[in-house]
Each structure stands twice: as structure tokens, then as C-alpha cells.
Amino acid sequence: MLEIHDLHVEVRGEPILHGVDLAVPEGEVHALLGPNGSGKTSLMMTIMGFSGYKVTRGKILFMGQDITQASLTERARMGIAVAQQRPPTIPGVRLRQVVEYLTGSDEGHKSEVAALVEAVRVRPFMDREINAGLSGGEIRRSEMLQLLAMRPRFAMLDEIDSGVDVEALELIGAMANQLFSVEHGHPVRRRSGLIITHTGQVMEYVHADRAHIIMRGKISCTGNPGIIFDMVCDSGYEKCVECVNHIPEVHL
Template sequence: MNLLEIRNLSLVKDGRPLLHDISADIWQGYVHAVIGPNGAGKSTLAQTIMGLSGYRDIEGEIRFNGELINNLSVDERARLGITLVFQEPARFEGLSVPDFILAGAREKRLVLVDEALRVVGLDPNRYRSRAVDKTLSGGERKRIELASVYAMKPRLLLMDEPDSGVDIDSIQHIFTVIRELKAEGTTVLLITHSGEVLQQADHAFLLCAGQIVDKGPMDRMLDYFNGQCAPCTHVGCPDIDRK
């Protein structure tokens, strides 16, 4: 069953075409990935699905659980269960860690705070009384944001470069969150330059110059990171970031 259906999606922003005639099915309960060179339109696609300002004037259709969402606001899409996690963690200075984690959760239970912190590898006894402020490192902020996503239990989670700016230990905990959410029925779409992140997915799309040029199971799509890009009509030869 398709949770998200994208049909003939095109986007022109400030006179520049960013996405062109994209069609894709995002299967419910699976982890998908979008890979491709810098400037291919990967983050743009995630922001368009979320309906951010500047990414709403589109051609084509975006359907979520069968409902056309083209004209829905970010808040309305969030209420349907769509969540976008950016490369940089959100900053809510002074908000307590429990309040931050439970802000988007349907169940406001403190026991959920402890559970979410453990999933991301943080000791509840150390972080329950802390605030989301400058005393937290970038890696801690990233994990606490992921804890809030875990508590939220979204239907569709869009993750833009989940490994950006985090250490090896943190990325393993991020992978744990992805697996836990998938087990509970969340559909995940990963935007990534990383072969390691791609390996957390079941299926992937290769984007180049705003178009999908290939798609397939994760193990085959790993060829991209070995320099085996799909044939396409791109006039240049974009550099591949093989993290």
C-alpha cells in the first residue's frame, strides 16, 4: 500500500527549475532513501513534501494516504502525521528536555521521555532535568530531537542528511531510532549522501538534476557509491560524494 504518492511533480523557484516531472510511490511501513549528487534536488523534494514556504507553488500532485495535500499548510500536513527533520537540529532555547520531547507527542507521559532518551542512547537521569540550550553539544541536540520524533510516532518521517554533524556513536543511535519507528509502522524517507545511511533503507531513488533517473532495492542502489551512476541526459558529470 502506498502511503505517499507523487505524480508528475515539478517545481520552479525564483525562475529556476528545481524538480521536473517526478513520480514516486512511497510504500507504507518501508524505509526509502533519496540519493544523488549535490544540487540534485533531494532536500528540495523533502521540503516540497512537507509544504514549506517557497516550496508550495508546484505542478502535479502529492497524495498522502489517498488525500490530495497540495494546498495543505505545514501544520495541516503535520497533523496528518508528516514530520521533517532538518540537517541542523531545531533550537528552542530554554525549553526543558522533557517538554521538548513531548511537544509533538500524542501521549504526554513522562515515562515516554525516559523511553525516548534511552532509545537515542542518553541517560534519562542525566538529561531529564536539563534544558535545550547552549550547554548541549550538537550531537546531544540531534539525539534529543530524534527522541522527540520517537515520542511523536509520525506516520511519515522525512530525514534530511541524518548523519550530518554527528559522531559515529550518535549515528548508530539514529539508526536505532529508524529501526524502532519502522517496527512500529512509521514510513521513513531518508535524504542522504551516505552509503552507510542508504544501507538502512529497503528501497531508494536516484535523483539527478531534479529528475528520478533510477530506483530499486537498496543493495543495487549502493552501486552509485561505487561510481556506477545510472545513465542520464545530464549535460555535465556531477561529482559524487562517496562518504
């Protein structure tokens, strides 16, 4: 679904990513962990095609097609979407308008989203301008609602566990599981996605097939999500990567 090869990226002339290699197969959800400033969000913004993130080397392939130079609009139309950690307030545009546009004329989908609006408690701000006056948890729920209405082929969730309490995180995790499920009630059949997290708390609620650690703009470790998360919790990111880089040779 997504393939990244030797990706180098600059922001305002400063190198940010230094040769990232990453592959997310169809039907898999991967987690990307790393300390603050490691390049997590920069990688997401580059995949989505935000301006200001200049690819100086490498390629991004989506469903086999090279999208390295594609615009953000083109990538969105192909089915790539993102829930940002700090989305902007959008004056003059109300959440209800966006949701109605995304659901279109599909009556079945409209009914599903309408039920979801009540279930995740976003009805009180459906007629507010996007993100205006909302708390961190409310913004996360609004972003997830928009993704669920959009039904993207590939969704990226940026720090959806940041700044929310345990109860809100459980609800957001349930929304993420629904987002990645191809059919309601069949969580094993999934859409592809990338969950970006610093704390890893969201992984207690959303199953990831594989986890990657990014350090200093490069993927440093890849493996079982549970093992990697436990190692990070016990020893921190530096020690986790160090244990991979210092595996003793075995002579047979």
C-alpha cells in the same frame, strides 16, 4: 501512503524540481540518494509544506488525499514529520517541554520515552533550549527523540548520517529502526518513511525497502537499495545513472 506525480517546484522563481514521480507504499521505508544540490532536501521541504517551495505543477497525495496546497500545520496533524539536517535553535522552548507535550497523558508512552532519554544520552540537555549549544550528533539525537515521542505515520530523515562519527551513527540508526517499527520488538511491521542521504552510510544501519537516486531535480534511477548503494560507492552518481540510461536493446 505517499504519492508524488509530476512534481515541479520553484524556490524564489528558480526551478528546483523538474517532474518528480515517487511512491512510498504503506509499511515501506525508502531511501533517497543524490549528490549535493540534486534536490533531495527541496523535495522533503516541499512534501512537508515549508514556505518558499512553490509547486508549479503536479500533485502530492498522502493516504489518498491531495495535500499539495495544505499548510505545514495541516500536514503535521495528518501524521507527517521530519528530522531536519540543520534545525534551528528555538529560544525559550526547552526539549523537555516539547517531549512532554508530544507524549501527552499516555503513561505507557511516557515511560517508554523516559527510558529512551537515558538510553540515547540526551538527559543532559533536556532542559536546554532546543538545539542551543549542541553538537551535530546531539542535534541528531534530539531530533530523533522528538520523532519517537511524536510517533508519526510518515517520517522523513534528512541527512541524519551527516557530521556524526561511527558510534553516534550506530545509535542514531537504532533510533531510526525503533521509529519505523510499529511495535517494539517487531521490526518487520513498520511505519512508512523516507531516508534522505548523500553518503548512504545510514543504510548500513537502517533497512530500506527501495532506493531512488535524484539527479538535477528528477528521479533518475529506482531499485534495490544494496545494489544502488554499491554502484554509487564504486562509480559515483553520474556513472550509476548512466548505466541505467544506456541499457542496450535486446532483440529476440
